[in-house]
Amino acid sequence: MPFFSLGGSFLNAPVDHWCAAPEHNPSHLHNLPRADQEGLSARGAQCTHIHRNTSVLSGIDLATLGGDILTDGAMLMPCKRWNYDTTTFSTTVTMEWDLVCSRAWLSPLFVSAYFIGTIIGDPLMGTLADRFGRRLVLQWCSIVFVVASVTSALASQYPLVLAGRFILGLIHAAGCGVTYVRAMEMCPSQYHTVIGLLLLVPFAVAGMLLGGLAYFIREWRLLQLCATAPAALGLLMLPWVFESPRWLMLQGRVDEAAEVLHKAARWQKVADFPSKVDLTSMLTTMRKQATSQLSLNSRSSSSSSSGLFGDLISLVGNRTMRRITLPMFAVWFCIGFAFWGMSLGGSVFGDDPFLYIVLTAGMEVPGYTAFNPLISRVGRKVILGSNFAICAAAIFGILIVPQEYSFILAMVGKLFITGCYNIVYLQASELFPTCVRSTGLNLSSLCARLASLLASLTVALMSGVAWWVPSMVFGICSTAGCFFTLLLPESKGMPLTDTFAEHELLYGSDRSEDDSTYNSTIEDEEACNNVQTTQKYCV
Known part of the structure; x- marks a missing residue:
C-alpha cells in the first residue's frame, strides 16, 4: 500500500x-x-x-x-x-501529458484520486467485509488491485490513469482496515497489541523500500509495474487466506469456523485441542451469548432511531458523547493532515526526495513502538498532546532555522505525528462505547482520510505560492490538534463501556474527577473484557 x-x-x-x-x-x-x-x-x-x-x-x-x-x-x-528537467526523473505523469500551465490543475488529481478512493473505500469495504466475509473481500480486492495497478501503468489516456488510482485507493481500505480486523479476530486477545504493531511496521518498511526502488527506477511506468510485483506475488498466498472464525461463528457457520480453527491447531502443533464435535458445541454456545449481547446493546442504543443513522445520532445525542465525539473527529483530522503533509512533502521539506521518503518512513518504526510504555504509565491524553506540541514546534522551526537544518526538523515532526496516530487508535477504541465503537472509529478514520486529501492538495498547490506556506499550515493544524486533545477525557485505567448508560456514568459531567465509586466496582479494562474459558481457542 x-x-x-x-x-x-x-x-x-x-x-x-x-x-x-x-x-x-x-x-x-x-x-x-x-x-x-x-x-x-x-x-x-x-x-x-x-x-x-x-x-x-x-x-x-x-x-x-x-x-x-x-x-x-x-x-x-x-x-x-x-x-x-530530467536530471532527477526520466519520466513522470506530468511530463507525459504536459500537465503544466493551463493544465496544471490536472496534476494534483493523480494523488487526490487515490485519497478520494480511500474516503469512499473506508465505509464501503468495512460494510462488504461484514456482510460477505473478510476472506472474500480480501481475495477479490487483491485481484482487482493488481489489475488496476497494471492497467493504470500501461494506460495511454490520463483519465484511465486517474480511474486506476481511484480504484487503488478504494482497495487501500481493504488492505488496511479489513486486514487489521481479520488479524485481531484471529489471534488471542493478549497478543492484540503485538499483532497491531506487526501490522503497522511493514508499512514503514515498505515506505523505505519505495525510496530505494525509486532511486534506481526513474521512469514512472516501470516504477509502478515494479511496485505492483509484491501485490502480484501476494496472489499466490490467497489459497492460504482463511475466513475469520469469529465472523463465521456470528454468521451461524460454526462447522466452517471449527474447521479453520482445527487447521490452525495442526499447523501450530497444538496437542490438547478439542475435537471437532466439542469445538462446534463451544462455538454454538458462544454464538448464542454473542447474539444475545448484541441484541441487548442494540435495544439500549436505539430508543428513537435504529441502524447506521441511529448510531450517527447517538454519537452526538447527549452532552457527554458530544464532548468526546467532536474533539475526537477534530484530533483525527489534525493527525491525518499533518501526517500525510509530512509524508508527501519531500519537495517542500527536503532536497533529496529519495532520502526524504526513506527517512520519514523510517521514523514511523519508533513512532509506532516507542510511545507504548509511556501511554501505559503516563496516560493517553498527556502523551498525545505532547506529541502534537513537539510536532508543531518542529514544523514552525523549519520557518526560522537555516535550510540545512529543516530536513532534521521534518524528521522530528514525522516521528511525533506518527506517535499520535498510534495513540489515537487506542484512545478512540477506549472512549467510544461498544454499541457505537465501530461507527465511531470508522467516522474518525474518515476524518483522517479527508485530511489526507487536503494535505496532498496543500503540498501540490500551496508550495507554489511560497515555500513557507505548507509549513505554516501544517504547524497551525498540529497546534490545533494539541488544543483539541485537551478537550478529551483521559481513558487510562478506565474500563471499556458497552452501553450509553455505563458511558454516562464513567465520563458524564456530573462525575467528579476524584470519584472512584464506579472504578471500585469494575476491574481494569482487561478484566472488564474477559471472555469465557471456552473462548480461549478463538478470540
Whole structure:
C-alpha cells in the first residue's frame, strides 16, 4: 500500500519545465544560442513564448544580430510544447501529458484520486467485509488491485490513469482496515497489541523500500509495474487466506469456523485441542451469548432511531458523547493532515526526495513502538498532546532555522505525528462505547482520510505560492490538534463501556474527577473484557 499512497512523490514528482521552441520555427534557428532557442528571447518562461514572423530573416545569421531584433514585433503566445528537467526523473505523469500551465490543475488529481478512493473505500469495504466475509473481500480486492495497478501503468489516456488510482485507493481500505480486523479476530486477545504493531511496521518498511526502488527506477511506468510485483506475488498466498472464525461463528457457520480453527491447531502443533464435535458445541454456545449481547446493546442504543443513522445520532445525542465525539473527529483530522503533509512533502521539506521518503518512513518504526510504555504509565491524553506540541514546534522551526537544518526538523515532526496516530487508535477504541465503537472509529478514520486529501492538495498547490506556506499550515493544524486533545477525557485505567448508560456514568459531567465509586466496582479494562474459558481457542 505505501508504494501507491506515497508513490505520487515519485510517479508524479514536481519537475522544472520551460517552453520548447515552436515547431513552426524555420530550421535556420539552429544558429541561435541554445538559451535563446529554449526561451525564444523569453529565457526561463514556463507558459508563454515570444512569437514573431522569422521568414524575413531567412538566410541571415541570427547569432550575429543583437538582442533587440529578437523582441522587435514580438507577440506573447502560450506555449504548445515544453522541455522538462530530467536530471532527477526520466519520466513522470506530468511530463507525459504536459500537465503544466493551463493544465496544471490536472496534476494534483493523480494523488487526490487515490485519497478520494480511500474516503469512499473506508465505509464501503468495512460494510462488504461484514456482510460477505473478510476472506472474500480480501481475495477479490487483491485481484482487482493488481489489475488496476497494471492497467493504470500501461494506460495511454490520463483519465484511465486517474480511474486506476481511484480504484487503488478504494482497495487501500481493504488492505488496511479489513486486514487489521481479520488479524485481531484471529489471534488471542493478549497478543492484540503485538499483532497491531506487526501490522503497522511493514508499512514503514515498505515506505523505505519505495525510496530505494525509486532511486534506481526513474521512469514512472516501470516504477509502478515494479511496485505492483509484491501485490502480484501476494496472489499466490490467497489459497492460504482463511475466513475469520469469529465472523463465521456470528454468521451461524460454526462447522466452517471449527474447521479453520482445527487447521490452525495442526499447523501450530497444538496437542490438547478439542475435537471437532466439542469445538462446534463451544462455538454454538458462544454464538448464542454473542447474539444475545448484541441484541441487548442494540435495544439500549436505539430508543428513537435504529441502524447506521441511529448510531450517527447517538454519537452526538447527549452532552457527554458530544464532548468526546467532536474533539475526537477534530484530533483525527489534525493527525491525518499533518501526517500525510509530512509524508508527501519531500519537495517542500527536503532536497533529496529519495532520502526524504526513506527517512520519514523510517521514523514511523519508533513512532509506532516507542510511545507504548509511556501511554501505559503516563496516560493517553498527556502523551498525545505532547506529541502534537513537539510536532508543531518542529514544523514552525523549519520557518526560522537555516535550510540545512529543516530536513532534521521534518524528521522530528514525522516521528511525533506518527506517535499520535498510534495513540489515537487506542484512545478512540477506549472512549467510544461498544454499541457505537465501530461507527465511531470508522467516522474518525474518515476524518483522517479527508485530511489526507487536503494535505496532498496543500503540498501540490500551496508550495507554489511560497515555500513557507505548507509549513505554516501544517504547524497551525498540529497546534490545533494539541488544543483539541485537551478537550478529551483521559481513558487510562478506565474500563471499556458497552452501553450509553455505563458511558454516562464513567465520563458524564456530573462525575467528579476524584470519584472512584464506579472504578471500585469494575476491574481494569482487561478484566472488564474477559471472555469465557471456552473462548480461549478463538478470540
